[in-house]
Amino acid sequence: MAHMDIFNANPFSMVELTAAVNKLPTIPTALGDLGLFTVKRIRTKTASFEENEGSIKLIPTSLRGAPLTQRGRDVRKLRSLTAPRIAKADKITASELSDVRALGSETELAQVQTEVARRMSALRGDVSLTWENMRLGAVQGVVKDADGSDLYNLYDTFNVTHSEEVDFDLDNASPLPGALRTKCSEIVRATRRACGNAWDIRRSYVMGLCDDTFWDQLIAHPEVRNTYLNTSEAAEQRGDRHTGMLSFGGIMFMHYPGTDDTTVRVPTGTCKFFPVDMAGDFWQAVFSPGEFLDAIEDAAKEMYALTIRDRDRNAFVDLEVYSYPLFVCTRPAALQRARNT
Numbered sequence: 001m002a003h004m005d006i007f008n009a010n011p012f013s014m015v016e017l018t019a020a021v022n023k024l025p026t027i028p029t030a031l032g033d034l035g036l037f038t039v040k041r042i043r044t045k046t047a048s049f050e051e052n053e054g055s056i057k058l059i060p061t062s063l064r065g066a067p068l069t070q071r072g073r074d075v076r077k078l079r080s081l082t083a084p085r086i087a088k089a090d091k092i093t094a095s096e097l098s099d100v101r102a103l104g105s106e107t108e109l110a111q112v113q114t115e116v117a118r119r120m121s122a123l124r125g126d127v128s129l130t131w132e133n134m135r136l137g138a139v140q141g142v143v144k145d146a147d148g149s150d151l152y153n154l155y156d157t158f159n160v161t162h163s164e165e166v167d168f169d170l171d172n173a174s175p176l177p178g179a180l181r182t183k184c185s186e187i188v189r190a191t192r193r194a195c196g197n198a199w200d201i202r203r204s205y206v207m208g209l210c211d212d213t214f215w216d217q218l219i220a221h222p223e224v225r226n227t228y229l230n231t232s233e234a235a236e237q238r239g240d241r242h243t244g245m246l247s248f249g250g251i252m253f254m255h256y257p258g259t260d261d262t263t264v265r266v267p268t269g270t271c272k273f274f275p276v277d278m279a280g281d282f283w284q285a286v287f288s289p290g291e292f293l294d295a296i297e298d299a300a301k302e303m304y305a306l307t308i309r310d311r312d313r314n315a316f317v318d319l320e321v322y323s324y325p326l327f328v329c330t331r332p333a334a335l336q337r338a339r340n341t
Contacts, residue, residue, distance in 0.1 A: 029132040030256055034207075036276065037135065037285035037327060041299040047286040047326050051077040051158060079157050083288035083324040084145075086130050090119045093316045116319065120305055123321040127303060131325060133264045136256075138283070138327040139209065139274040141335045146263075154332040163190065166338040168271070170217035180223045184249025187273050187336045194334035195275055195282070203277045206336075209256040211266040214340045218271075224248055252276075273336035274329070282331060288324035300324065 040047075097112065130146070137143030141162060143151045155162050168183050169175060191206050192199050210218060218224060227248060244255040251273065258265030266272055275282070287300040295304060302325070308318040329335060 029128065029135075030209075030254065031135040031139065032128070032132055034276065036139075037283045038281050039302070040281075040284050040286045041301075042286060042288055043299060045288050045324075046080050046082045047288070047328075049079045049081075049158075049284075049328070049330055051079055051330075081152055081157060081326050081328065083286065083326045084151055085291075086127055086323040086325065087320065088123050088126055089318050089320045090123060091316050091318055092116070092119065094314070116307075119319050120321065123305075123319065124303065127321055127323050129259070129264065131323075131327070134325060134327040136209075136264060136266075138329050139335065140272050140337070141329065141332040143327060152326075154329055158330070158332055160333040163333070163336050165270075166336070168214075168218075168338050168340060170214065170221055170340040172341075175222065178223070180221055181249045183338070184251050187338065188250045190336055191273060191275050191334050194331060195278065196331070198278045198280050198282045198331060199275065200277065200279045204279070205276055206251045206273055207276050208251050208253045208271045208273045208338070209266050210253055210271045211256065211258075211268055213269045214266075214271045214338075215253070215255040217340050218248075218253060219246060269340040271338045271340075273338070275334055282329070284326070284328045284330065286326040286328065288326070290322055290324065 092115065097115075133146070134143050134151075137151070138154070141154045143154070145151050166183060166186065168180065170180075187208075188206050192204075195204070224246070244257070246253045246255075253271070256266045287302050289295050289298070289300040290304040292304070292306070295301070302323060304322040306320050308320060310316045310318075
């Protein structure tokens with residue numbers, strides 16, 4: 001039988017446990033898999049973003065010897081956001097450890113480590129899902145908490161106006177030829193203009209996250225079907241396979257899976273557009289340091305893990321995970337949106 005004093009061993013210190021939990025596999029998530037966000041680790045609770053409104057302008061011609069046109073000063077503004085805390089705990093009781101037996105050559109310590117790793121993996125899964133929910137909020141300009149309330153609004157932070165929702169008219173039984181492609185072109189142009197010099201013409205592109213309804217109507221649209229007729233991608237249209245990705249009108253559309261309980265999802269009948277492969281720090285995942293003495297000397301970790309012993313009765317150990325993330329789009333004016341009708 002394992003003993004509670006096992007948790008005094010070094011593998012269960014905050015430093016060792018944090019290192020271990022950060023090496024666990026990340027829960028697969030659509031936006032996380034895109035590698036959209038550049039990770040930044042800071043040493044403060046608040047992240048600051050410098051906004052530079054400098055622009056490139058044509059230089060008017062002038063006569064030789066005439067006074068030169070003076071370049072105006074760039075207008076710079078500092079925007080700040082405080083990182084929220086994500087935290088969750090599990091409890092391992094003494095009675096649960098009484099059932100942990102050292103089988104074969106495995107030691108009691110190894111047995112307890114395996115159980116802790118299993119519990120930590122479940123906690124990390126919840127944190128990873130929360131990160132994905134925050135990423136989904138960032139590509140829409142408003143990051144939501146678990147209860148649906150606003151954590152932070154990037155439009156307010158950067159003082160820009162939310163784009164108008166474009167009607168794609170997907171349920172029109174007799175659409176005008178080229179109407180859908182024109183809508184896509186409007187989205188791409190608006191995105192590129194809002195991105196400014198962050199748009200890299202060699203590699204940047206627009207992606208659209210579709211909910212079930214928008215996706216089903218999109219792939220059934222006559223323009224889309226005719227585009228892929230007699231091509232290798234026609235299998236997607238026939239339903240032979242479902243990749244969940246479709247390129248049309250200069251946009252890479254993704255059927256965003258979300259969660260089975262619809263907790264993390266794209267709103268019904270909508271598509272959310274955002275730029276991908278941008279130059280500079282257009283998308284940032286900023287991590288703030290933990291609230292523990294062991295964490296204040298180093299740059300922030302993406303996630304912290306620790307054990308809290310029951311010092312009074314030695315009856316249980318709390319396993320805890322913490323994360324302090326900010327998922328940010330630094331130019332939310334580039335985020336576009338559409339509805340199916």
